[in-house]
Amino acid sequence: MDLFEARRRELLRTQSPLAERMRPQSLEEFVGQDHLTGPRALLRRLIERDQLRSLILWGPPGSGKTTLARIIARTTRAHFVALSAVTAGVADLRREAAEARERLGMHGQRTIVFIDEIHRLNRAQQDAILPYVEDGSIILIGATTENPSFTVNAPLLSRARVIVLEPLSDDALRVIIQRALTDPDRGLGSLGLQLDPEAGDLLIRLANGDARFALNTLELAALGATGSMITTQDIREAAMRRAAVYDRAGDAHYDTISALHKSIRGSDPDAALYWLARMVENGDDPLYIARRLIRMASEDIGLADPAALLIAVGAYHAVQMVGLPEAALALAEVAVYLALAPKSNALYRAYTAAQQDVLEAPNDPVPLYLRNAPTRLMRELGYGRDYRYAHDEPDAIGIQEYLPPRLQGRRYYQPTDRGTEKHLAQRLAQILARRAQAQPRRDQEEER
Template sequence: MEVHATPLPERVRPRTLDDIIGQRKLLGPSGPLRRAIEAGRLPSMILWGPPGVGKTTLALLLAEAVKRPFVSLSAINAGVKEVREVLSRPAGLFPPVVFIDEIHRFNKSQQDALLGAVEKGQITLIGATTENPSFEVNGALLSRCQVYILEALSRDELIQLVDRAIAQDKFLQSKQITVESYDALLRLSGGDGRKLLNLLELVASAHVLAEPLVITDDLVTSVAQQNIARYDKSGEQHYDIISAFIKSLRGSDPNAALYWMARMIVAGEDPVFIARRMLILASEDIGNANPTAMIMASEAIQAVKAIGMPESRIILSQVAVYLATSPKSNASYVAINEAIALAEQTAHLPVPLHLRNAPTKLMKQIGYGKEYQYAHDYDGNFSQQNYLPDDLKGHKLYEPGHNAREAEIRRSLQKWWGEWYGY
């Protein structure tokens, strides 16, 4: 398979605004960005749209159109330090265009650092995001930016992207390509122009025969299954990798857990998503074997939101190692599942009279709350009485796990409910 140092999407990247496929509402003769460029103006803006529609290319060409310096940062890798370094550079005659990819990943302090520079005219900010900026971008910063919505590329536009690449790129020309069907190319790339071109190049690179290349759906599917190793945040491998991560934590292997987490980080996964999954695991797989695990995971979510990447990777690593090396118990998880199943089968059973509230005289007269034993009136703040529907008396749902912390819980339950529930 032939390998190229420069990927196809970069080799065929549009060189002018007129070369951009799609986004006619913004770039057509009466489009707002076209009018702004023709007037020599470039406002700070947020480009909101799905992956692979050309946000980075559009930002670069907008800067070139008004002859302004262009600086690109990724919110995945850039911290406050990198932002301040960019802002501290001499502006020159014209302020630079600072492009922030995935700006929704910047935390409040990073976005605040940009706010001052935008207000003072030190920079023209172009932020790109796949998330709704109303929820993910600081309100003060958002109010100083125009929001432009980029639309997903249509089927015809995606086909045009393929045809133009085949016509322009020398490597693809050498393969004498004929496209019999575009369906598999479009389906497997999911409307993402960048993935579409990468897949096209992958299919072309796999063709080593002398005769012309005929692209069919079967060929594309076969090559993709054999060669594409991608992390798609909405695709199958997304779920495979998070599954491997969770299973590694559950299996008490910090090395494997860190590896799979690093795969997600490198691929640009939302660190808050990773932290949330660890919080679920802390309850489901550790539970009362170590209640501190849930506190650690919960705090990680707040810390990741406050700090942002790349520093958040340190917090995620610490918590992942802590969870992986913690004692494990799924006793509470099993118990609630059994309780829900039982509740669905026995929803007709009444609440025992002694457990019912009695806010009126009539309710008291018919026995509501009668003979209820208030636990704090008894030695050890405990009095043995039935708390379940009468037909379920003695039905045990919670079985403590086999670990030091739940061994203490078991001893307490044996003291209180040993014969009643069979502990």
């Protein structure tokens, strides 16, 4: 290493962001993922024994994925190669994999290839390294914030173990922050600053489990502090906005809409408001939220309260007309209404059963008497013949069979006794009784 390279590294060490300078160098320094790196954890034993196999490290930003990969690089006797999915092409991946195969054959040394943001590799790039992972030429370690079930090819995923990193706990963040404050070489210890306890609590809340955000915010607050104490105001000014762990196109988006849906289904208006606010305030598409609320009105309330669908559709139009932030209250209104409305999934179950018959049972022709006959030929062929006009029947209840012959007798819709559906159940019972009374007459007519 020449003099210029040594100076470059020294400048990086002293002038890099605090989060980079304080990155743990060993498993002993690694904080917050005890289920993976604790004294008895399997992953730790594999790292220490240098018996690692291909891994996908999946976790939110600032949870330690890249740090863990670098610790592995320092611990293993294998050759370590770090690539970024943003800049690496197919040619780069194949070159590194070919060199790894040659290294293994000539020197018996394994190669670990670390790919940061592996979810950004396209199918061709993932396919390029698959043969080398499969035959053991390389040990792949991928890091991703995205659900690998959706972003990593199934063949590659089946050859790697997914390791889940959790957001860092408050206690873990507290240890990391205190270490940075007191470390005189890599941290802020030489500045002689203290962190007000309330400011520390605020920083932890804003960090939201993200160590990188916590450390970089702490560094900016320290540089801007006017005294020896870092205050809550210093933290607020440095943070500007809390760390975002919400990905509007990823797992957080789908997990949160699931929580909103289940809260409404469970008749909890407070939880519904909270999850709704999480989506709105994190920038989710309000029209998407409105569409999902319409679905909830049909799926979980249905005819127990027919007004629910109208109110949900009204909220959708309100969002179209006024947008956010004004339309947030319209979304809140429908969320609370849906949560408190009587619940019924009878309509959902009825449609699902009918759908199953359509997809799995033979689709018999429409019975002739149910077909329109706008032309002479169609009338001569029997279209519309023997059709009974329901309004000419007692109580305007049709007594014919309206399903195809093989499906006659099916009962898809079975209303509950909740809300408006209770009255619909009574009406349906009246209709079925009337048809049962007319059955002997229908049988006689069919015999004739």
